Amino acid sequence: MIFRYRLQISVMDGTTFISILFWNKEIIQLLGKTAQELKEGLLEDVECAYPTKLGDLMKKKFMFKILIKDSNINKNDNVYKVVNFTNDDALLKKYCHRDLRAV
Incomplete structure (x- = not known):
């Protein structure tokens, strides 16, 4: 069996919430783990569901x-599909609303 990600997350930009959809490639980049690796980690930690x-x-x-x-x-x-993302501080400072910069 092959495990793949399909993850829907609610995000907020200071004005509203939206739902964004991540597919396998983007979540692997974000988490640094494949779905199989994440599942194996759950099996090892019995107390964590x-x-x-x-x-x-x-x-x-x-x-x-x-x-x-x-x-x-x-x-x-x-629900909006994510095609790319960044957490680059310079870009966030440049484009993020000033009320959210300090949060």
Whole structure:
């Protein structure tokens, strides 16, 4: 069996929440682990039913490049596919709203 990621996350930019969808390639880049490695880690830690690696994403800042489809605009599809992301401090400072820079 081959394990792959499909992860939907709610994010906030200071004005609203949206749901973004990560596929396998982007989550491997973000977490540094394949889905198989994450699953094996869960099997080793019997007391943990939730991957702590996912919890590490909480409260972190990222800038996302998302794909906006016709269905997002015309059919109220509120889930946007991530095509790229960064956590580069210089880019975040340049493009992040000033109210969020200190958070």
